[in-house]
Amino acid sequence: MSTHDHTEEHHTGLRAYAAVCLALFVLTAVTVYVAKFDFGDFNIVVAMLIASIKAAIVALYFMHLKFEDKLTWIYALYPLFLLFLLIGFTIMETFTRVPVIK
Amino acid sequence: MANGVMTQTQHIPYLAQKGLKSWILTTDHKRIGILYLVTISFFFMIAGLTALGMRYELMTPELDFFRTATEYNVAFTLHGSLMVFFFIVPGIAASFGNFLIPLMIGARDVAFPRINLLSFWIYLVGTAILLSALAQPADTGWTFYTPYSIQTGTKVIMITLGVFVLGFSSILTGMNFIVTIHKLRAPGMTWSRLPLFIWASYATAILQLLATPVVGITLLLLIAERAFDIGFFDPAKGGDPILFQNFFWFYSHPAVYIMVIPAFGIISEIIPVFARKPIFGYKAIAYSSFAIAIISFFVWLHHMFVSGISETAAAIFSFLTMLVAIPTAVKVFNWTATLYKGSIDFHSSMLYALSFIVLFTVGGLTGVYLGALAVDVHLHDTYFIVAHMHYVMIGGTVMGFFGALHFWYQKWFGKVFDELTAKIAWFLIFVGFNVTFFPQFFMGFQGMPRRYATYPEEYISYHALSTYGSWILGLGVLIMTVNLLIPLWKEGRPESSNPYGSLSLEWQVPSPPPHENFDEIPTVTDWTYAYGKK
Numbered sequence: 001m002s003t004h005d006h007t008e009e010h011h012t013g014l015r016a017y018a019a020v021c022l023a024l025f026v027l028t029a030v031t032v033y034v035a036k037f038d039f040g041d042f043n044i045v046v047a048m049l050i051a052s053i054k055a056a057i058v059a060l061y062f063m064h065l066k067f068e069d070k071l072t073w074i075y076a077l078y079p080l081f082l083l084f085l086l087i088g089f090t091i092m093e094t095f096t097r098v099p100v101i102k
Numbered sequence: 103m104a105n106g107v108m109t110q111t112q113h114i115p116y117l118a119q120k121g122l123k124s125w126i127l128t129t130d131h132k133r134i135g136i137l138y139l140v141t142i143s144f145f146f147m148i149a150g151l152t153a154l155g156m157r158y159e160l161m162t163p164e165l166d167f168f169r170t171a172t173e174y175n176v177a178f179t180l181h182g183s184l185m186v187f188f189f190i191v192p193g194i195a196a197s198f199g200n201f202l203i204p205l206m207i208g209a210r211d212v213a214f215p216r217i218n219l220l221s222f223w224i225y226l227v228g229t230a231i232l233l234s235a236l237a238q239p240a241d242t243g244w245t246f247y248t249p250y251s252i253q254t255g256t257k258v259i260m261i262t263l264g265v266f267v268l269g270f271s272s273i274l275t276g277m278n279f280i281v282t283i284h285k286l287r288a289p290g291m292t293w294s295r296l297p298l299f300i301w302a303s304y305a306t307a308i309l310q311l312l313a314t315p316v317v318g319i320t321l322l323l324l325i326a327e328r329a330f331d332i333g334f335f336d337p338a339k340g341g342d343p344i345l346f347q348n349f350f351w352f353y354s355h356p357a358v359y360i361m362v363i364p365a366f367g368i369i370s371e372i373i374p375v376f377a378r379k380p381i382f383g384y385k386a387i388a389y390s391s392f393a394i395a396i397i398s399f400f401v402w403l404h405h406m407f408v409s410g411i412s413e414t415a416a417a418i419f420s421f422l423t424m425l426v427a428i429p430t431a432v433k434v435f436n437w438t439a440t441l442y443k444g445s446i447d448f449h450s451s452m453l454y455a456l457s458f459i460v461l462f463t464v465g466g467l468t469g470v471y472l473g474a475l476a477v478d479v480h481l482h483d484t485y486f487i488v489a490h491m492h493y494v495m496i497g498g499t500v501m502g503f504f505g506a507l508h509f510w511y512q513k514w515f516g517k518v519f520d521e522l523t524a525k526i527a528w529f530l531i532f533v534g535f536n537v538t539f540f541p542q543f544f545m546g547f548q549g550m551p552r553r554y555a556t557y558p559e560e561y562i563s564y565h566a567l568s569t570y571g572s573w574i575l576g577l578g579v580l581i582m583t584v585n586l587l588i589p590l591w592k593e594g595r596p597e598s599s600n601p602y603g604s605l606s607l608e609w610q611v612p613s614p615p616p617h618e619n620f621d622e623i624p625t626v627t628d629w630t631y632a633y634g635k636k
Binding site for chain 1: 312348400412
């Protein structure tokens, strides 16, 4: 790209990066800690929730999404919609199957 | 196009520099386009020869050309994998996309020239991995379906790893084109003035960027499954073989449009020039590319109607599949309307464009048969599928590719091919293609399954006819290739830099274009398709 005039605008300070890094370490520790508890069917939900928060922090700060324009947000969020579509329809298909062999 | 004045002082053609280094380290989008063109054409030839071998085998019901059925299986796997992943997916998007996008939007290059070169080199690494697997190639077909792809003794990992690596090339190219189209358009090149090839390339780039990672991860799961026996797709370990098909087609159906949408763009460029009329329904054609790109993510289960999926899901996806017909038909009707009362010049590239409309319509309509649930149960995995797919892919994409080769040949290489020979080659290709694949619709209806090296006697006349057709098709492609190669070694340049009177920006620069395309970035003041306007 020939122009990159907004580079200076989203200058995240070293302290902010350190805070994000710390948050990631803390959340990793939380993941390990909650693994000791059995939430039954919600085990995966809890683990995914923490992982999603970590991913969001990385995308927002380390990958500068927080400071980007609408178009970049569309390109960042559309794959999430596709993921929802893939998982949603696949689950729908699996749960509406009629067992042939009983 | 009434563009700003462009002077071509200090015009140094981009082909002037010689030597290996000037090619392998080039960041010029036009040269990278040539690198892709040469590589994909090489794989097209190899895959085409494999197809000729398969057709020769099928001349008779017995196994006589290949030694074993596995050899035949390897041949169709190689044919499918090479054609899909090494020729047709990167095909028009990477070769003509690279050459044309900056020229058409009035830019000096793509947004990230070095990443552009990197994506070509990644493509080469992918091909090298694939070629290394040829000692014991896979026999799974290009779809790598589980559970067979996990159980077979052939080298599935190498070929899937090759395709996995290729995916990164596709993603980087898509990303590069999206940024280029957003950021590097010349002053006045508004979205409503963009050439339709650019709209098509943008829609394709979205699919490359967003769908390709899915197949990458899917193939990685398959590799992990084979290497570590994890059980993603093994019911005995809580996995599901149909999960692989879900993942695979979630990418591979949109990939069908990665293959064909650039060809739509090419047809939209060729037809108005040789009909001497403004394109009919510009916005409808532009937006329909996006509609196709979006809908393509909602139809993947139609590849799996007989895989044991639920009837509810099958019914929903049968309905959703029909939706694709709408934006596709919008394009076909608009092209036809553009031809109406046009002053048509049957240049060889126009002949390919017209063939595209006819053959792609046959391919599209037979797709409606296959999208219809009840009919698909009968036709699934028969030669009807083979015929349908080839009408879309050869009748569509390859005709578009050949049309583009003839249309932009002078611009790209600064040489002139023999038009009469080109027309003879087109005739042989058109006839050969139809003789090869039309009988396959009948074979399929009568129950001849695909991917079999031997077959019952009753299909022999269809198979023989199909094989004769493949020879005519092969001869046509050979003549076309020779006709396009010979001028490259001859002296001489085109008389005009814009022989067809196109209004698009790329035709306003010399043939071949200068290294940086434009001495001054042009200012665009009118529509690309204002033919006949006073």
